[in-house]
Amino acid sequence: MTLNLRPNLARPDDFYEALIDMHRDLSDAQSQSANAQLILLLANHIGDHATLLEAMRIAREGVVGPGSAP
Amino acid sequence: MTIDYQRLRFDYRRAAEQAAGAAMRVHPVVVVGAGPVGLATAIDLAQRGIDVVLVDDDDSLSSGSRAICFSKRSLDIFDRLGCGEAMVEKGVRWHVGKVFLKDELVYSFDLLPESGHCRPAFINLQQYYVEGFLIERARQLRNLDIRWKNKVVGIERDDDASDGMASVTLAIETPDGEYALQARYVVAADGSRSPLRRLLGLESHGRTFKDRFLIADIKMEADFPTERWFWFDPPFHPNQSVLLHRQPDNVWRIDFQLGWDADPVLEKTPERVIPRVRALLGPDVAFEIEWVSVYTFSCLRMDSFRHGNVLFAGDAAHGVSPFGARGANSGVQDAENLAWKLEMVLAGRAPDRLLDSYAREREYAADENILNSTRSTDFITPKSAVSRVFRDAVLTLARRYDFARRLVNSGRLSVPAVLRDSTLNTPDRDRFDGGLVPGAVCVDAPVLRDGEPDWLLAHLGGRFTVLSFAAASGIDPNERAAIDRARSMGVPIDVVVIEPHASLEASRAPRGLALADGVAAIGGKRLIDAEGRVAERYDALPGTAYLLRPDQHVCARWRRMQPADIADALARALGRSA
Numbered sequence: 313m314t315l316n317l318r319p320n321l322a323r324p325d326d327f328y329e330a331l332i333d334m335h336r337d338l339s340d341a342q343s344q345s346a347n348a349q350l351i352l353l354l355a356n357h358i359g360d361h362a363t364l365l366e367a368m369r370i371a372r373e374g375v376v377g378p379g380s381a382p
Numbered sequence: 383m384t385i386d387y388q389r390l391r392f393d394y395r396r397a398a399e400q401a402a403g404a405a406m407r408v409h410p411v412v413v414v415g416a417g418p419v420g421l422a423t424a425i426d427l428a429q430r431g432i433d434v435v436l437v438d439d440d441d442s443l444s445s446g447s448r449a450i451c452f453s454k455r456s457l458d459i460f461d462r463l464g465c466g467e468a469m470v471e472k473g474v475r476w477h478v479g480k481v482f483l484k485d486e487l488v489y490s491f492d493l494l495p496e497s498g499h500c501r502p503a504f505i506n507l508q509q510y511y512v513e514g515f516l517i518e519r520a521r522q523l524r525n526l527d528i529r530w531k532n533k534v535v536g537i538e539r540d541d542d543a544s545d546g547m548a549s550v551t552l553a554i555e556t557p558d559g560e561y562a563l564q565a566r567y568v569v570a571a572d573g574s575r576s577p578l579r580r581l582l583g584l585e586s587h588g589r590t591f592k593d594r595f596l597i598a599d600i601k602m603e604a605d606f607p608t609e610r611w612f613w614f615d616p617p618f619h620p621n622q623s624v625l626l627h628r629q630p631d632n633v634w635r636i637d638f639q640l641g642w643d644a645d646p647v648l649e650k651t652p653e654r655v656i657p658r659v660r661a662l663l664g665p666d667v668a669f670e671i672e673w674v675s676v677y678t679f680s681c682l683r684m685d686s687f688r689h690g691n692v693l694f695a696g697d698a699a700h701g702v703s704p705f706g707a708r709g710a711n712s713g714v715q716d717a718e719n720l721a722w723k724l725e726m727v728l729a730g731r732a733p734d735r736l737l738d739s740y741a742r743e744r745e746y747a748a749d750e751n752i753l754n755s756t757r758s759t760d761f762i763t764p765k766s767a768v769s770r771v772f773r774d775a776v777l778t779l780a781r782r783y784d785f786a787r788r789l790v791n792s793g794r795l796s797v798p799a800v801l802r803d804s805t806l807n808t809p810d811r812d813r814f815d816g817g818l819v820p821g822a823v824c825v826d827a828p829v830l831r832d833g834e835p836d837w838l839l840a841h842l843g844g845r846f847t848v849l850s851f852a853a854a855s856g857i858d859p860n861e862r863a864a865i866d867r868a869r870s871m872g873v874p875i876d877v878v879v880i881e882p883h884a885s886l887e888a889s890r891a892p893r894g895l896a897l898a899d900g901v902a903a904i905g906g907k908r909l910i911d912a913e914g915r916v917a918e919r920y921d922a923l924p925g926t927a928y929l930l931r932p933d934q935h936v937c938a939r940w941r942r943m944q945p946a947d948i949a950d951a952l953a954r955a956l957g958r959s960a
Contacts, residue, residue, distance in 0.1 A: 344768075344771045345774065345778070348771045348772050348774075348775035349775045349778060349779055351775075352779055352786060352789070353779070356785040356786075
């Protein structure tokens, strides 16, 4: 299994709204905890180790790699 | 009368070398350090008929309980050393661990979920008992010379002796002054602060963790079950972790995480310890404090466990955090790996490079232990804010979801390393399922011997052993030829033949007789697979055979034997062929 980077979300705008909504009225610490729990839940759902490593690599590159966000 | 092992003192005696005009003798092996690892090494060597000198700078056993969790593998090794029974009898057996978040149970594990093993997954036993029982065994061995109050203060390696016999000379300080002690090989089992390591200018590398822990051994009558209990953030010790473990003599080990800022001197005082213990136990439980210690720990190892004819073992060679019980247990495995190799090399049955395999195999095992120990430590003591966030997220999810419980890491408890990539292994030619790959340690199973219940592991190890699963037709002629050929190599080989249980009935039949004759012809020992567990655990079919090392690791296995197979595998396992 490889990480699917093509559009795959059934309802992209609804998903994004729900993601932001998940953090409504949370403190920064609570938001951090919710994000961490979300990552763990999704990681378990994916299961495949190589796929998870690929996602982590891309996420880290988005921060410290070439062309990363300022 | 019971012996108070904590108060035992051993008599210093002048060594033969200290007598005026004594001739210098080169001992085959000197072991430095009479802790569990040094004692196990010395006993194993002495049982193999090698004269051993064991020196220790002190004259007493471990002060405080220190290592308390001894694994099944260590017990199997102690059985072979002749003192396993005493340990199991005195020790507290346990196999269940529970993890709590605050006051809620989030995870529970069973370390030995299947039956049919002689020894339990773990016993808890104070280190001074383990050392005491080992010393009682050591004293029965006339070729094992224990020298108390013999402190190593100097070392000189002679790696290129003109006669080809490399040796090591130790300067030993005693109450009667210094003397020189010379040996072909020196085993440095002198602990985490290893003076030998320092004297040779060597170092151990790794990580030291910025956290402090308090050990309080307390004596009390309590009705906690005999389980390992670990709390994250309990109400009685908020924001930190606590571990509770039972030891013999109504002693309980409580391990409190204190954080890096704690004052190690102040925290050892009764004024600080008693309220912490009382917070856990409640106000009405009476207890006495047996032993208190505040510690930090490191995960580290020496780059190489072999330096010429000096071999490092146990804490001297590697260090781990205590959460996996991987310190003393891995050290005892070092001892067992080293002893038979030293025997083979000293007897001229294997080249000196067999000892390189000791270093490589146990460095690999140390890396595995350090990896597991570091991961546990990172979970228990998160190093960064985000690491803490994930740790707490795991614990939160673990209250409700099984998947997250698998991520909770309060220590992954010691199991022996599978030496999968060892050069001593012969790769499988035939197809096998199951975990007993070349490099793995044999597993136990119930057997019958002469109609009496017995255990498989009691009959394996000590020497190289062929474990043969009999076909109904008897011993395969190829296998017989293979055993004969291997035996011509000058290395003693035991043969253990496993017969299926049904053959009990058939033993009067002619083919049963043929089997009996066949087993007798190869000098084999017959064991009955009482419950079919041996064949199951070794994925055996009639005709399957294993070659096992003296330390009960699998060297090779075959479905159908060729006449050269055992000899070839034996040559590899002795380091004779690359």
